[in-house]
Amino acid sequence: MKTQAALNKQGKQRFKFVSDIIAELKKVTWPTRQEATYLTTLVIIFTVAVAIVLGVIDYGFSRLMNLILLK
Numbered sequence: 001m002k003t004q005a006a007l008n009k010q011g012k013q014r015f016k017f018v019s020d021i022i023a024e025l026k027k028v029t030w031p032t033r034q035e036a037t038y039l040t041t042l043v044i045i046f047t048v049a050v051a052i053v054l055g056v057i058d059y060g061f062s063r064l065m066n067l068i069l070l071k
Helices: 004-027 033-069
Strands: none
16 A cells, blocks of 8 residues: 555656646647648648559559469
């Protein structure tokens, strides 16, 4: 069984941890709405482009395997 002092110490450590997190989040430079929208759009465009390229490569390999295996 833990003593009251040990429980108080744990509680203080948890509170310090949370307050440290809050202090660090205040230091963060958050992007503006315009920056966030622009970067999100870039990520979506890049993701779609990579998906198309991988889809074309997959289709090509599928056709190649069909040609080799189903002569």
